[in-house]
Amino acid sequence: MPLRFLLFLLILICHQAGLFAQYVSVPSRQDTLKGSITKDREWWDIKYYALAIEPVFGKKTIQGKNSITFEVIKSNHNRFMQIDLQEPLEIDSVLFKQQKISVEKEGNVWFLKVPDLKVKSQATIDIFYSGAPKESTNPPWDGGISWKLDSLGRPWITLGSQLIGASVWFPCKLHQGDEPDNGASLAISVPDTLVPVGNGRLKSRIVNSNGTVTYKWHVVNPINNYGLAFYVGKYVRVPEIYKGEKGNLSTDYWVIDYNREKVHSYLKNEVDKTLKTFEYWFGPYPFYEDSFKMVEAPYPGMEHQSAIAYGNGFKLGRINAKYLSTWDLKTDRLVVHEVAHEWFGNSITTKDITDRWLQEGFAGYAEELFIESQYGKKAAKEFFEARTIGRIKNTEPIIRRYGIYEDAGGHMYLKGWTIVHMLRAIVDNDEQFRKMLRAVNREFYHKTVNSIEVERFIGKTLGKNLQPFFNQYLREKDIPTFEYSIRDNILRYRFSNCLSDFVMPIKTNLTSDKWLNPTKDWKELRITPTSNSSLSIDSDFYVNVKRVE
Structure with a gap:
């Protein structure tokens, strides 16, 4: 084999290997710890999160406690409890039955040495933490805490954590497969000039002696980690009732005080239409017990459970989006999309x-x-x-x-x-x-x-x-290709560029209302003579089309 050809093959192989490596990267240990059911996660099941936090706007810090109630579902002998908390936040201490237990750290993962516990028993562990959490500069997509000012220059704190993980702001079991079965509570302490909003229903408001106020929010339904959230700002509440499939649904609107009137002039109508549509197609709203809230945010939106972040500017369309169609501009796409996530x-x-x-x-x-x-x-x-x-x-x-x-x-x-x-x-x-x-x-x-x-x-x-x-x-990344030829009013057709057992009925412009059922094998169909020899497939079906001879 000529040397130049060997060199060409070597370059080609290296190039392809480089492309493959870009797509199939080698997972790190941190990736595996974050995304899998590890041995230090599998033995316990979350029952309840009781969070208490105090965000400090001037310092962009947070301190708090998460009391995690859990059930032992497998023996934890010689095992740790894996807790996720992202740097630069730090776990300060952990108490189990009022006694400190040892903690080991590996990147964004913390291993707690919990005593041996009986299977099917329940217990609670208290995790105290603090620090300056990752700041979000492009919320909600990059994830983290957003420390903003409203249009009057007053503090406005929000967050987003879906893609980066909820451990960006509180210690938790990050894996989405385990939600707190009995819900969660979130107590938020802020200066008494501000109002904090959380998931579910407001259970208490306590005025503290140090110039702060604590609002305690509570959900009774299971909730995913990234669905937990808090908002802090000059919020006012506009309470409403939506008459839904399961009866009266509390639909509260928490907006910055200068936007109060926009709830009735705009937002409520958009939400009511959306809830009506989705209850018809999907069934009853899933969280009647925890109410429904739209909470104004300084970013487009996020599906925080029963406390949806809304930042579309109280207008139709989609904020900051390009190339909007006529129909885009006839709906508030942030309301519709984020409500659908409930x-x-x-x-x-x-x-x-x-x-x-x-x-x-x-x-x-x-x-x-x-x-x-x-x-x-x-x-x-x-x-x-x-x-x-x-x-x-x-x-x-x-x-x-x-x-x-x-x-x-x-x-x-x-x-x-x-x-x-x-x-x-x-x-x-x-x-x-x-x-x-x-x-x-x-x-x-x-x-x-x-x-x-x-x-x-x-x-x-x-x-x-x-x-x-x-x-x-x-x-598969590839989409099927519908191959066809027409000769003497005989349509020959098949799918290519697809899995061997792929089959999907389709409609074409040349076969009227008759469904075709192509496979990878050629099929034939006599069609009505027509001057139009070009075949197109209805846009309902996502395939490529190729004429062959």
């Missing part, structure tokens, strides 16, 4: 962040459902096409690797939305599709899930083998 994200939460398409895909599709409810199917399809066509980057699968806290990235939003949209087209029965959506929300109500179990449930509920469909669009 069903898909908060009630139904993925155990691993790599399955996040379940949350973002269904929330994206919920925006389409809202447009349909207000303006009809034609408008909804135009909205879908404007948001998705030509915008999906198929650079990697939208389900990546488990156990290392690896997110699928931004393109997962639109591709996940497209998958749900295609699913409705395949079902081709709106009432059956709606019943499936409501069945999913009943089956996985207040549960943590893996994508595969939801996929299987959807297939079973609809009576269809959808696994090849899900495997292709979730676990």
